[in-house]
Amino acid sequence: MRTRSAPYLFLTPALVLFAAFLAAPIVYAGYLSLRRVKVSGLGLGAGARSEVWAGLSNYSRSLTDPEFVPSVLRVGAYGLIVVPGMLGLALVMALLLDAGRTRVGTFTRTAIFLPYAVPAVIASLLWGFLYLPRVSPIVDVLSGVGITAPDALSSSWVLYAVANIAIWGGTGFNMIVLYTALRAIPTELFEAARIDGASDVQIALRIKIPVIGPSLIMTFLFSLIATLQVFAEPMTLRPLSNTISTTWTPLMKVYRDAFVRNDVYSAAATSVVIAAATFVISYGFLKLVGSRAFSQEN
Numbered sequence: 001m002r003t004r005s006a007p008y009l010f011l012t013p014a015l016v017l018f019a020a021f022l023a024a025p026i027v028y029a030g031y032l033s034l035r036r037v038k039v040s041g042l043g044l045g046a047g048a049r050s051e052v053w054a055g056l057s058n059y060s061r062s063l064t065d066p067e068f069v070p071s072v073l074r075v076g077a078y079g080l081i082v083v084p085g086m087l088g089l090a091l092v093m094a095l096l097l098d099a100g101r102t103r104v105g106t107f108t109r110t111a112i113f114l115p116y117a118v119p120a121v122i123a124s125l126l127w128g129f130l131y132l133p134r135v136s137p138i139v140d141v142l143s144g145v146g147i148t149a150p151d152a153l154s155s156s157w158v159l160y161a162v163a164n165i166a167i168w169g170g171t172g173f174n175m176i177v178l179y180t181a182l183r184a185i186p187t188e189l190f191e192a193a194r195i196d197g198a199s200d201v202q203i204a205l206r207i208k209i210p211v212i213g214p215s216l217i218m219t220f221l222f223s224l225i226a227t228l229q230v231f232a233e234p235m236t237l238r239p240l241s242n243t244i245s246t247t248w249t250p251l252m253k254v255y256r257d258a259f260v261r262n263d264v265y266s267a268a269a270t271s272v273v274i275a276a277a278t279f280v281i282s283y284g285f286l287k288l289v290g291s292r293a294f295s296q297e298n
Contacts, residue, residue, distance in 0.1 A: 078163055079228070113173065128153075154241075229274070
């Protein structure tokens with residue numbers, strides 16, 4: 001009996017924390033999204049404000065908000081830059097390290113991974129001051145050689161500026177995941193391929209990348225979820241530029257509704273919509289490519 005109950009005892013702390021800090025807030029957000037405040041009279045006296053059932057009206061207001069769709073499209077464009085750029089760089093770096101072309105492998109891996117250890121707010125502040133023309137050493141260096149640097153925080157470049165921060169911070173984590181998967185491939189496969197006359201590029205394209213397909217899918221999924229939830233970078237850069245609005249991303253709209261307009265009900269509805277969209281996109285992606293990519297695991 002003790003043997004059977006032991007796993008559940010070990011799982012209990014994790015389950016309690018999961019229920020208290022993840023499941024319960026999600027349920028409460030769903031509850032708030034179906035409520036609204038009813039104001040009686042001037043709303044000044046005791047009992048003048050009461051919480052009543054709202055049905056789906058908060059969802060209707062959220063989806064029909066003229067600022068919601070542009071924020072979604074902006075995040076979509078941001079994802080088209082970040083996800084391919086970050087995973088492409090991570091894959092190339094992992095392949096180069098695995099090929100043994102550098103003698104400082106440990107130092108190189110640490111240097112590439114180090115930006116991931118920098119909190120997003122700190123990284124955004126760092127890059128924000130590098131973007132500012134008056135204080136940026138990059139602008140001074142380019143000016144010294146006769147090159148006029150573009151204003152990275154202008155309306156034409158701010159999307160790329162925010163995406164650059166995400167790529168700089170996330171490439172190292174994805175590189176470590178892919179490099180670890182590459183190191184798990186039996187070396188006999190590479191030796192057999194070299195005997196058959198395969199070059200390093202052919203080995204990478206025909207052996208390494210197909211074998212680490214599950215790891216590529218996992219990193220892609222994590223990057224996709226992080227893209228849909230982008231918040232810290234544009235929120236931190238916003239005081240440095242007037243091109244980033246309070247609704248630049250859907251999560252920034254949630255923050256504005258909840259803490260600026262004090263409309264937690266609309267914010268909860270938007271949060272539920274974002275969570276549902278994230279689940280649908282992630283699940284749909286796994287259903288689309290999962291059966292083919294993970295077939296080798298069966």
